[in-house]
Amino acid sequence: MPPRPIDLAVVGAGLAGGLIALAMRRRRPDLRTVLIERDARLGGNHVWSFFASDIAPADQALVEPLIVARWDGYGVRFPDFARRLGTPYRSVTGSRLDAVLREHMPAADILTGVAVRAVEPFRVALADGSFVEAGAVIDARGAGSLPAMAGGWQKFLGQMVRLVHPHGLTEPLVMDATVSQHDGFRFIYALPFTPDTIFLEDTYYSDDSTLDAPLLRNRIADYAAAQGWTIAAIEYEETGVLPVIAKGDLDRYLAATAGDCAPATARAGTRAPLLHPLTSYSFPDAVRFASYVSTLDNISGTSLGRTSHAWVAHHWRAGAFYRMLTRMLFGAARPDDRWRVLQRFYTLRQPLIERFYAGRSTGADKLRILAGRPPVPLAAACASLAGQGRPLADLGRPNGPAQ
Incomplete structure (x- = not known):
């Protein structure tokens, strides 16, 4: 047949x-x-x-x-603020x-x-x-x-590591920005898969797409050590360089x-x-x-x-609203101050944050996100929206001339 x-x-x-x-x-x-x-x-x-x-x-x-x-919630940490949110995570x-x-x-x-x-x-x-x-x-x-697009890059190196002793986390840390800031906004992402196995990812919102894998491996090891964790084995590793439009x-x-x-x-x-x-x-x-x-x-x-x-x-x-926020993040905020934008965002109500990640922000959500004193200089925010802020990366040519 x-x-x-x-x-x-x-x-x-x-x-x-x-x-x-x-x-x-x-x-x-x-x-x-x-x-x-x-x-x-x-x-x-x-x-x-x-x-x-x-x-x-x-x-x-x-x-x-x-x-x-699967977990019943997750946490975020910033230099001036930490929070647990009850949104289930998978x-x-x-x-x-x-x-x-x-x-x-x-x-x-x-x-x-x-x-x-x-x-x-x-x-x-x-x-x-x-x-x-x-x-x-x-x-x-x-x-x-x-x-034909411009913005920045989200780049990362992640490792699934097995520890000598249990890590003690019961829920993910989706964003730990208490780490030293390098190469734009930096945070550690931690997923506790078993009591002694955890996925650790070192992530950057950067102006260029260069990923220094040996450096990021060392930073993950340093982060683990700072938490009191001893790595017994690295079970696998992944890297990525994603556009932020x-x-x-x-x-x-x-x-x-x-x-x-x-x-x-x-x-x-x-x-x-x-x-x-x-x-x-x-x-x-x-x-x-x-x-x-x-x-x-x-x-x-x-x-x-x-x-x-x-x-x-x-x-x-x-996606127009989210692209506008990206222009403000990369065009108005200094690289080592970008964490302030995310820190302010995470003070907002949980349902708003859920809709934001799903790409379903309401009109009221958008007004609330933009309301109040911005976490970037007002003049810089206006300049970025007018196309006169910090140069954006050319996403068609990694590490090519900015536009």
């Missing part, structure tokens, strides 16, 4: 592509979805975390099998995403170790000269840079990043770019878009491309 025709081919099995494939398999088993990944493992070597309030009730069942750790790992996808999808529909040469609305050209034909294609490969031209970006992706092809994930402009946080948007795709009546290459581009354009318009 010849193989069943492919209804949807998803290129890239990271968070965005993996969630689309999982949503289609669970909700649209009548359609054949094939996942194409360059690496041997799906999901990569990542930890993704999210607030329970980020996920709509209708999408809980999609996300639930992926969760490897974590997902790349290895768990790999396992769940393989559990739900037929082995023949997962193509790993496959290099892609070009992506079109109805087919994927592979590096070996062959093609994968499909009724529709979504390009969910990550974007290394964002041409202050302004840009979406149409120019989409045209500039077409490359081996035909302009009419549907996109997902950071290639779209579907992420929070200020936090670089992509989990809620990845879930929302995957869920939406699985509800479409017409999944064909041309229709899906139009639908994808309309979704991306709507997301871009909805």
Whole structure:
């Protein structure tokens, strides 16, 4: 019997592509979805975390099998302020995403170790000269840079470490900014997975994308030592350099990043770019878009491309307020004072903070965030909004000339 025709081919099995494939398999088993990944493992070597309030009730069942750790709240620490918030917090790992996808999808529909040469609305050209034909294609490969956009960078190095003795944390520290400030706003992110295993990430909101891995490893070791923790082993490590978007031209970006992706092809994930402009946080948007795709009546290459581009354009318009805040963070605040902006933000009401991270701030939320004395000089804030503040990084050229 010849193989069943492919209804949807998803290129890239990271968070965005993996969630689309999982949503289609669970909700649209009548359609054949094939996942194409360059690496041997799906999901990569990542930890993704999210607030329970980020996920709509209708999408809980999609996300639930992926969760490897859950907590009833989290803490933040700043030089002048500390707080515990009661928003439930969850974590997902790349290895768990790999396992769940393989559990739900037929082995023949997962193509790993496959290099892609070009992506079109109805087919994927592979590096070996062959093609994968499909009724529709979504390009969910990550974007290394964002041409036609400016802002800053969120860069990090994280390590899953096993300690000699229990660490004593019962909930995550989502932001510990009591550490010395270097290279912009710096904080430590700590996830206590077991009593003696903790994920420690050294994170920076920086003006450039250079990541000095040996330096950050030393700083993580110093942080652990300062907490009284002795590291017995480093179980794995991950790094990342993510764009923080202050302004840009979406149409120019989409045209500039077409490359081996035909302009009419549907996109997902950071290639779209579907992420929070200020936090670089992509989990809620990845879930929302995957869920939406699985509800479409017409999944064909041309229709899906139009639908994808309309979704991306709507997301871009909805992000205007967050891009304005990014301009203020990078254009008005001195790098070593950026922590003050986040410290003030975390004094606000918990529901407002939840809506902010989910990218669903109300009009009243926006007024409250901007109300009162700003944590940056007023003149600098006005200058940044007028395009005359501190130079912003060119996100299309890491470490290139600022604009």
